[in-house]
Amino acid sequence: MAERVNIERRRQAIYGWLLLSPAMILLSIFAFYPTLATLWSSLFSRGTRRRASEFVGTENYADLFADPTFWLVVQNNLLYAAITIPVSIAIALAMALWANSKISARGFIRTAYFTPTVLPMIAAANLWLFFYTPGLGVLDQIGSLFGLPSINWLGQPETALWAIIIVTIWKEAGFFMIFYLAALQTIPEDLKEAADIEGTSRWTYLRRIVLPLLMPTTLFIVVNAMINSVKLIDHLFILTKGGPSDASKLILYYIWEMAFAFFDAPHAAGMTILVLAVLCIVATIQFFYIDRRTHYQ
Amino acid sequence: MTRFSRFMESFAAILLAVVWISPLMFAVWAAFHSTSDAVNFNLSSAWVLDNFRTAWSGAPWLQYFLNTFLLVTVVLIGQFILTTLAGFAFAKLEFPGKGFVFVLVLMQLFILPEVLIVENYAMVSRLGLFDSILGVGMPYMASAFGIFLMRQSFKSVPMELHEAARIEGCSLLGILWHVYVPLAKPTYLAYALVSVSTHWNNFLWPLIVTNSPETRPLTVGLSIFGAPENGVDISVISAATLMSVAPLLFAFLIFQRQFVQAFLRAGIK
Numbered sequence: 001m002a003e004r005v006n007i008e009r010r011r012q013a014i015y016g017w018l019l020l021s022p023a024m025i026l027l028s029i030f031a032f033y034p035t036l037a038t039l040w041s042s043l044f045s046r047g048t049r050r051r052a053s054e055f056v057g058t059e060n061y062a063d064l065f066a067d068p069t070f071w072l073v074v075q076n077n078l079l080y081a082a083i084t085i086p087v088s089i090a091i092a093l094a095m096a097l098w099a100n101s102k103i104s105a106r107g108f109i110r111t112a113y114f115t116p117t118v119l120p121m122i123a124a125a126n127l128w129l130f131f132y133t134p135g136l137g138v139l140d141q142i143g144s145l146f147g148l149p150s151i152n153w154l155g156q157p158e159t160a161l162w163a164i165i166i167v168t169i170w171k172e173a174g175f176f177m178i179f180y181l182a183a184l185q186t187i188p189e190d191l192k193e194a195a196d197i198e199g200t201s202r203w204t205y206l207r208r209i210v211l212p213l214l215m216p217t218t219l220f221i222v223v224n225a226m227i228n229s230v231k232l233i234d235h236l237f238i239l240t241k242g243g244p245s246d247a248s249k250l251i252l253y254y255i256w257e258m259a260f261a262f263f264d265a266p267h268a269a270g271m272t273i274l275v276l277a278v279l280c281i282v283a284t285i286q287f288f289y290i291d292r293r294t295h296y297q
Numbered sequence: 298m299t300r301f302s303r304f305m306e307s308f309a310a311i312l313l314a315v316v317w318i319s320p321l322m323f324a325v326w327a328a329f330h331s332t333s334d335a336v337n338f339n340l341s342s343a344w345v346l347d348n349f350r351t352a353w354s355g356a357p358w359l360q361y362f363l364n365t366f367l368l369v370t371v372v373l374i375g376q377f378i379l380t381t382l383a384g385f386a387f388a389k390l391e392f393p394g395k396g397f398v399f400v401l402v403l404m405q406l407f408i409l410p411e412v413l414i415v416e417n418y419a420m421v422s423r424l425g426l427f428d429s430i431l432g433v434g435m436p437y438m439a440s441a442f443g444i445f446l447m448r449q450s451f452k453s454v455p456m457e458l459h460e461a462a463r464i465e466g467c468s469l470l471g472i473l474w475h476v477y478v479p480l481a482k483p484t485y486l487a488y489a490l491v492s493v494s495t496h497w498n499n500f501l502w503p504l505i506v507t508n509s510p511e512t513r514p515l516t517v518g519l520s521i522f523g524a525p526e527n528g529v530d531i532s533v534i535s536a537a538t539l540m541s542v543a544p545l546l547f548a549f550l551i552f553q554r555q556f557v558q559a560f561l562r563a564g565i566k
Binding site for chain 1: 306307309310311313314315317318320321323324327336338378379380382383385386387390391392393394395398401402404405406407408409410411412413414415416417418419420424435436438439441444469494497498499500501504505515516519520523531534535537538541542545546549550553556557
């Protein structure tokens with residue numbers, strides 16, 4: 001009997017590893033090895049024809065920290081995150097509350113809110129180009145109705161990043177709405193009835209009952225929005241290319257530019273490692289939160 | 298609840314909806330009008346198809362469509378196979394090292410493939426997959442997210458079914474194929490929708506790995522077509538944009554309910 005259990009255990013171990021191996025091989029090739037390789041290559045200088053690449057320790061990182069463009073890009077990305085995360089979440093919440101209430105034209109409203117989610121970021125950028133183009137664009141034409149001067153939204157440092165931020169919010173709010181919509185549907189009807197009997201105002205009901213119940217969803221969305229604030233940069237390629245004078249450049253775009261336009265892989269690697277470190281912190285928060293949620297259940 | 302505030306709320310909701318859909322509506326307007334009519338908002342002007350003709354002849358769109366279609370298919374097939382096998386191993390088999398490997402897989406949720414572009418590019422070149430559709434798709438096949446999703450789905454299958462199939466003399470892979478896979482159909486559908494829309498829309502990685510019209514997906518083709526150096530006007534860009542989003546957009550409008558539910562199912566872990 002014990003021998004049969006042993007055989008069964010060995011059989012499961014063999015099958016387990018066999019079934020896992022294709023996925024593990026690909027994960028190793030395209031996630032784990034590249035992470036280590038990035039860390040390794042961030043410690044070497046850039047090889048040129050005259051001078052071979054050599055070990056320089058943390059010099060690449062020191063260069064980055066001394067590079068004003070790097071700090072500008074970090075600052076841009078922080079602003080990008082600080083605005084897009086709360087604003088898109090607030091809009092998503094309003095959208096979900098409306099899409100879930102007994103409102104006229106609900107079907108149209110839901111579709112309109114969600115549509116940007118299925119469009120590629122590149123296509124979204126093209127659509128917004130029509131809004132931002134100076135002189136001919138929709139925004140300028142609306143402005144000229146009120147006698148406002150033409151504004152080159154994408155062409156001046158003060159507005160370029162904001163124009164980018166608006167496109168991002170437009171793109172992701174509808175996506176986050178879906179999660180709120182799902183969470184709203186799990187809130188029992190009798191809570192609302194009880195609140196109505198007590199004569200609670202709708203605002204109090206929202207603030208004291210709905211929002212606390214949506215808290216786990218909100219945390220989940222916050223983590224997603226944080227990841228998006230690193231990842232969503234495709235529209236930069238169409239709208240501003242990071243300009244003017246780096247005013248709208250974000251970190252991932254800078255990594256791309258460093259590696260594939262300036263061919264400076266070591267500094268790109270250094271930045272990649274810094275981004276991964278930040279993502280690790282986000283991951284830790286996420287794991288911590290998952291832990292907490294399981295305690296609730 | 299007063300009737301007035303109810304009205305105001307409906308009004309705000311519809312206003313937001315109109316604002317949200319307006320970029321798309323303006324693109325439709327611009328695509329079907331000559332450039333001067335489009336930017337002057339000449340409401341009485343004729344609806345024309347010239348922009349679509351110009352856009353269509355300006356780039357190998359058919360090839361781009363085919364590439365995108367192949368890409369999403371290759372990625373999806375790869376993901377289905379790999380995540381099914383790995384998800385099943387994590388859900389139903391006991392073996393040493395399982396917990397450790399699972400944490401490794403979870404870590405990949407945060408090591409975004411987008412961030413590792415430099416080394417992944419080197420890896421794809423080393424494997425001789427540069428400028429190939431397989432090269433674009435391969436880094437996404439072992440999706441940690443998919444593995445996680447399949448594991449959750451397989452975990453909910455009762456052990457009795459597994460035992461019954463085994464008594465019938467089914468092999469382990471046979472059980473996976475005949476018992477688990479059919480029961481996970483809704484999860485596969487949800488995952489397929491999320492995966493297809495993600496990779497249909499993906500841009501940065503394909504931009505790096507492709508270098509010729511024979512492999513370039515729609516998003517990259519569209520960005521090259523619309524580049525300012527090419528000097529195409531807003532109406533033609535709008536037409537090209539609408540063309541490239543049309544298949545996914547129509548699919549979304551037709552299967553809206555399933556689409557939204559798919560995103561929900563995939564999002565709630």
